[in-house]
Amino acid sequence: MESLLKAIEGIVGPANVLRGDDVAARRVDWMSGAPCRAAAILRPASTEELAAVMMKCHAAGQPVVTHGGLTGLVHGAEADADELVISLERMTAIEALDPVGGTLTAQAGAPLQAVQEAAMEAGMQFPLDLGARGSCTIGGNIATNAGGVRVIRYGMMRQQVLGLEAVLADGRVVSSMNRMLKNNAGFDLKQLFIGSEGTLGIITRAVLRLQPLQPVSQTALVACADFTALTGLLQHVRRTLGEQLSAFEVMWRSHYALLTEESCRHAPPLPSDFPFYALIESLGSDATESAQRFETAIESAFEAGLLSDAAVASSEQQRERLWAIREDIEGLLHHIAPRFAFDISLPIADMEDYVQALERAVSARWPEGRIVVFGHLGDGNLHVTVGTGHDDAETRRAVEALVYEPLAALGGSISAEHGIGIEKRDYLHLSRSPEEIALMRTLKQALDPKGLLNRHKVLPDIAE
Template identity: 70%
Template sequence: MQSLLNDIQKVVGTQGILTGDDVTQRNVDWLRGESCQAAAIVRPADTDQLAAVMALCHAANQPVVTHGGLTGLVHGGRAAPDELVISLERMTAIEELDTLAGTMTVQAGVPLQKAQEAAEAQGWQFPLDLGARGSCTIGGTIATNAGGIRVIRYGMMRQQVLGLEAVLADGTVISSLNRMLKNNAGYDLKHLFIGSEGTLGIVTRAVLRLQPRMTSEETALIAVPSFEALSHLLALMRQKLGGNLSAFEAIWQNHYRLLTVDSGRHTPPLPAEYPYYVIAEAQGIDEEQDAKLFNSTLESAFEQSLVSDAVVTQSEGQRRAIWAIREDIEGLLAEFSPLFTFDISLPIERMARYVEDLEASLAARWPDTGRMVVFGHLGDGNLHVSITVGRDDTETRQAIERLVYAPLAVLGGSISAEHGIGLEKRDYLGLSRSPQEIALMRTLKQALDPKHLLNRHKVLNGAYHQ
């Protein structure tokens, strides 16, 4: 190992490699505070350095784990003592922003918020948005095919990437920095790497698709009397607002009450007596007309008894206060300890029954300590479920995972909507993918990384069977 590290240092320089306490003082899991156990952290400054490092690792049969912003929730950044971490934290350049074509070329270590701000400064927007925007990186969001709050309008990260560059396990550089929306010249190789969680290659640069910056924004917190009304409200807002509807975030009463009334962390804009709440947001380019359309849509919802109460924000401060309730993961950690988090998807019409059944199963297994809250991106079928039972051990975790995941196979859902598989969900992959699909995944892995050096044991390592 030391000989390899010496060779790597010759490539990346002394500032490009960390060892000892500089490694262990870093957390690889912000939710649980696990420290990094890797033999070293390698920090290449550009694609050429990374390619040279991977060539050395390939020759030495040295496994590596890729690190981005480390905001993931499925243990994708965990590294063993015999592994090296490849961190892209020094690759943070925004190389070009084409205001005519609406594209931005960035290195993989660029934080999402930095990309958003750069686009906005030039009259554009990069529409992907999520709570970890200040820490997560473009490379990480590509590797996990991140979603976030605006998927209902703009799609997942996959839809924002026109081209990318990646380094394979043996150091080969695949540079496919396409800038065109239309390019059907053979296989679109970028899709091999988007969502592959670093198991097929390490993304180093990307060409991102920008969208026109919206000049108006209407936001409301809405109280809804039933799940049926909730689903009809979504349909109504889609019909009335069309492409302007940019977010439709559902919050179950248990989540809303916990982070407002029970914890006192946020002032409740609406009473905590309603079963469901929605943060609805619409963006457009005509402030006066967009406001009229948004308000008339809410009036129609009231007339159809789809809404019990609502508050429309009148300032950016009010808007941020509402979104803070939805994004307060630190609050969940403070109130639910130890916390088990789940990111699932399923058909909207089956959500209410699924949540009710899960609550019942949790109460039956842990009648005194079991607690659960739910929120999610209803418009794209994604729910986030947070559970605590007062203890955290392997047996308890597996029991909770089975309660959450097992029903999804019957309901046509997925064990991962946007967070990926990593290590945490690996053994349940068979609930959401067929044996044929998993076999094809293994074929791709074998073809691109035959020595299994890239994020080994992540995503693929057997499948769950009931």
């Protein structure tokens, strides 16, 4: 190990090979806050340096784990004491922006918020948006196929990537920096790396697709009397707002009441006795037209009996206050501790029955247990937090079984947007067929036959 690290120092410089306390001072993810246990952290400054590092690691049979913004929630960045971490924190450049072609080229370590701001300065927008925007990186967003709050309009991260560059396990560089929307020249190789969680290659650069800036937002928090009204409201705003609908975020009463009335973290804009709350937002370019269209959508929803109460933001400050209730994950985790958090997807029509069945199952086993639910309803994605009063491994496995196993019969997924990592690896068979898993193994074996990249994540290590 020491001779390998000395050789790598010759590539990235001694100051960019961190050891000892400098490693332990790093955290492996936002959720756990656990210290990094890797043998060292390597900080290349370019694709060329990373390729040279990976050639050395491949020759030595040295496994590595890639670190981006460390905002993941499935232990995808954990490294054992015999592994090395590749941190892309020095690869943050925004290399080019083409407003005519609608593209932005960035290194993988660039924070999402920096990309958003660069696009905005050019009169464009990069539409991916999530609460961790200030910390998460473009490479991590691509590696996990991030979702966020605007998927209903713009799609997942996969839809925002035109081209990318990646370093393979043996140091070879696959550069497919396509800048065109249409390119059917053979296999679309970038898709191999999008959502593969660093197990097939390390993403270093990307060409991102920009959208026209939509500077005018209209936002409302509404309350619904039942799930039928909630889903009817979703259909209604899709029809009345059309392409302007950018978010339809839903909070079960459990989430809304906890973060307003129970914890007093946020002033409740609406009473907390409704079963469902929806945060609706539209984006447009004409202030008068957008406001009139949004007002008509809300008023007609009232007339149709689809919503029972509403608070419409009349300023950016009010908008931020409404969104703060939905995005206060820190408050949620603080007031339900210990807890187990899940990111799942399932057909919208099955959500109410699924949540009710889960509530009954948790209550039957842990009478003092509780469940908090919110999510991107229009995308079929729910975030479920379960508190039982216990945080031991046996309880975790029991809760995981209650949450995950019903999804198989519903055609749902154990992961909607956070990936698999280590945490969900043993449940992958509930969402993927044996044939799909076998093909994943084939791809892993072809691109990383020694099993060096993010081993033990997503799939068991092929080399073992």
